[in-house]
Amino acid sequence: MIDPQILRDDPDLVRESQRVRGEDPALVDQFLQYDTAWRKANAEFDRLRSEQKTLGREVGEAKRTGADASSLMARGEALADELTRLGEVRDQALIARDGALLALSNLVEPDAPRGVEGEVKVLSEHGTVVAGHGAHPDHVEIGTRLGVLDVERGAKVSGSRFYFLTGQGALLELALVNYAMQVASSHGFTPVIAPSLVRPFAMEGTGFLGQAAENVYHLADDDMYLVGTSEVALAAMHSDEILGEVPLRYVGFSPCFRREAGSHGKDTRGIMRVHWFDKVEMFSFTSVDAAVAEHQKILGIEREILDGLELPYRVVDIPTGDLGASARRKFDCEVWVPSLGEYREVTSASNCGDFQARRLKIRRAAKPDNEFVATLNGTAIAVPRIIIAILENHLQADGNVGVPSALRPFFGGRSQIAA
RNA sequence: GGUGGCGUGUCCGAGUGGCCUAAGGAGCACGCCUCGAAAGCGUGUGAGGGUUAACGCCCUCCGUGGGUUCAAAUCCCACCGCCACCGCCA
Numbered sequence: 001m002i003d004p005q006i007l008r009d010d011p012d013l014v015r016e017s018q019r020v021r022g023e024d025p026a027l028v029d030q031f032l033q034y035d036t037a038w039r040k041a042n043a044e045f046d047r048l049r050s051e052q053k054t055l056g057r058e059v060g061e062a063k064r065t066g067a068d069a070s071s072l073m074a075r076g077e078a079l080a081d082e083l084t085r086l087g088e089v090r091d092q093a094l095i096a097r098d099g100a101l102l103a104l105s106n107l108v109e110p111d112a113p114r115g116v117e118g119e120v121k122v123l124s125e126h127g128t129v130v131a132g133h134g135a136h137p138d139h140v141e142i143g144t145r146l147g148v149l150d151v152e153r154g155a156k157v158s159g160s161r162f163y164f165l166t167g168q169g170a171l172l173e174l175a176l177v178n179y180a181m182q183v184a185s186s187h188g189f190t191p192v193i194a195p196s197l198v199r200p201f202a203m204e205g206t207g208f209l210g211q212a213a214e215n216v217y218h219l220a221d222d223d224m225y226l227v228g229t230s231e232v233a234l235a236a237m238h239s240d241e242i243l244g245e246v247p248l249r250y251v252g253f254s255p256c257f258r259r260e261a262g263s264h265g266k267d268t269r270g271i272m273r274v275h276w277f278d279k280v281e282m283f284s285f286t287s288v289d290a291a292v293a294e295h296q297k298i299l300g301i302e303r304e305i306l307d308g309l310e311l312p313y314r315v316v317d318i319p320t321g322d323l324g325a326s327a328r329r330k331f332d333c334e335v336w337v338p339s340l341g342e343y344r345e346v347t348s349a350s351n352c353g354d355f356q357a358r359r360l361k362i363r364r365a366a367k368p369d370n371e372f373v374a375t376l377n378g379t380a381i382a383v384p385r386i387i388i389a390i391l392e393n394h395l396q397a398d399g400n401v402g403v404p405s406a407l408r409p410f411f412g413g414r415s416q417i418a419a
Numbered sequence: 420g421g422u423g424g425c426g427u428g429u430c431c432g433a434g435u436g437g438c439c440u441a442a443g444g445a446g447c448a449c450g451c452c453u454c455g456a457a458a459g460c461g462u463g464u465g466a467g468g469g470u471u472a473a474c475g476c477c478c479u480c481c482g483u484g485g486g487u488u489c490a491a492a493u494c495c496c497a498c499c500g501c502c503a504c505c506g507c508c509a
Contacts, residue, residue, distance in 0.1 A: 042469060046478040053440090053478095056490040060437030069489085076489030242466080363466095370466080 001101050001358045007031055017107045020114050020320040031100035038093035045086045052079045102210075106355040108320045109292070109329035115319030123331070126303070127312030130393055133341025139388040140270040142395055143169065146419050149387070151270060160268070161260060161275045163384070168417050172390070173278060173383050175410035177253055180280040180381035182410075183305050184251035187297070189282055192252040194233035197224050202236035205360035207326035207352075214261040230254035231377040234283035239360040246364050246373055247286040247294060251380055254279065271384035272344065280380040285362065288354055291374035295351040298378035299331050302347040305380060308406035311389050312336040314343055326352045335389040346385045349378030 007014055011032060015025035055076050062069035113121040130136070143149025148169025154162040165173055181191050203209050203225045208216055217226035227233060230252040238248070256279045267273035282301065286294045299315070306313050318330040327350040334343035354372035357363070363370040394402040401417040408415060 039469070042478085046469065049479090050477060052490080056437065057440090059489060063437070073489045078489090080489060361467095 001355060002104050002107060003354070003358070004031075004035065004101065006107075007101075007104075008035065014104065014107065017320075018105065020108060021105055021323060022116065022321045023105055027100055027104050031097060031104070034093060034097035034100055038090065038097045041086065041090040041093050045083065045090045048079060048083055048086060052076065052083060055079065105323075105325040106328050106353060108323065109351065112323070112329040113317050113319045114321075116321035117319070118322070119319045120316040120332075121319065123315040123317055125312075125314040126307070127310070127336070129312045129336050130338045133338070136338040136341075136392065137395065138270065138339035139391040142391045142401065143270075143387075145399070146391075146401065146417055148172065148391075148417060149271065158275075161273065163271050163274060165387075168414075169387070171411065172387060172417070175407055176381050176383055176386055177278065177280055178410045179308070179407055180305055181251055181253070183308070184280070184282050184301055184380050187249075187301050189249040189251035189284075189301075192230075192234065192237075192250045194230045194237070194252040194254045196227045196230070196233070196254045196257070198227055198232055198236065199224060201239070201360075202232050203227075205239060206232045206235050206356055207324065207359070208232065210325050212324065215259045217257045217259055226257035227254065228258045229256050229279060229377075230281045231283060234281065234377070235356050235362075235375055236360055238285065238362050241362060242370055243285060243362065243364040243373060247284050247290065249285075250283045252281050252283060254281070270388065272388060274384055278383045282378045282380050284376045285357075285364075285373045286376065287364065287366075288371065288374045291351050291353060291376060294374070294376050295329065295331070295349060298349045298376055299333075302333050302349060302378055302380070306333055306335065306346070308404065309386065309390065310404040310406075311386075311393055313346070324350065326350070326355050328353045328355070335385070336393065337388060338392045338395075344385065346382055346389065347379035349376070351376050 002014060007028060011028050014028050018025040018027065055072060059069050059072050059076065062072060113119075115121070140149065140151060144151075146169075147167050148165060150164040150166055151162075154164050157164075185191050197219075200209070200223060203216065208225075208228065212228075216228060218224075219226070225232075233254065234250050234252045237250075255276060257276050258274075260273055260275060263273060271277075282298055284294050284298065303315070313333050313335040316332050316334060318327075318332060323330055330348060330350045332345045332349075333347040335346045336342075337344050352375045354374055356375045357372040362373050362375070364373050390404075391401055394404065396402055396416070400419075403411055403415055403417060405415075
């Protein structure tokens, strides 16, 4: 959530942020209206409550000395009724206020490019693109032939958008996971295996129950959620804590579950868009001041991982109209997919500022006052899409697939995947 | 899933309706003492919110949420978590 003080002091800043996101600036005025009402009710409630406490002490004193307390108690009764009534007014006002606050998306970073979905700003391009669109065999064809991927049986067992990785495909996932873990941990990220089933507050706190709610699996019997990314568990890990030293950096492995509602008919072939996959995710808690630099650090590690895999990719700056609710700014790396003849997202690094930390109550010890931390996340490896990229970009003339040298130590030293 | 026990501040721990405005201890910080340190003595020591130009003042927080009462850490209900044992299970 946004700092209420910013909304009071500089509402235009928030209105402008909402506007460039393509969201409703009027929420700001709703908030201000409810906030004023709440503060008024709150002050009145506090005043009466103070009177009630004083009275309570007087009643106690009267009972001890044997004096008549009946008039005091009568006054107390009237006060109690009034407090009940005022308490309800106050609580209603607070609920309305918080509702408006929760509905507001994070402030965008000043440098984030203005624009709507699809208007990506390309920051850089790396590696050599393989021609082939249409003529180039796709990952399903290659993977099936080499016995590393089985989408037909995935569909038989679990439905569309499920798959089996088999043989060297299964080992390839483990190699990628270990490789990514190793690179990230060499940059100070602590490896974590995180729960992928979480309680509602974790989902709410990371901002996934707002506009993204339709893509989340919910287990109604237990009121728990299957996470779409380990970001959820990693962020909530330190909820309700006051941290000592920051930054804290984690690299977490977890399965990820996505309903993919609203994407019917998109990427229906293969494992580009699936309901379940495994991912290695980086997550940092920093001071608010250090967040922009940390964002670059995370992006740098993502690039190091892709460079090591010898994949052609580009880095894009996501326009404000396409940012998630929690993100101030987002950089994606998009890898070249020869069979599609286009770049597709494989990593995504977001700076969430203190937006998630406010919801999850994650602070750090600081001088005059403790302050909320900034949270940042970025993909180290999203397994299926990287497998697509490797199968297609490293396809050799003999039909086998080359294994980039950086990955070989994690892949039994093998230099290629062969049938 | 069953039975029993437990949940108080940074930690330990007292507290069974009203000076709890939470005892006491430990830890920590500062001061005194000391050549210096330890010990001892003294003072201070949480989080959030409202209000104020500021000093300050007020409110909330004893696992969470309800309830009873003029008044709740304390009584009642529900839930959550932890521990032990039993059952089941990888």
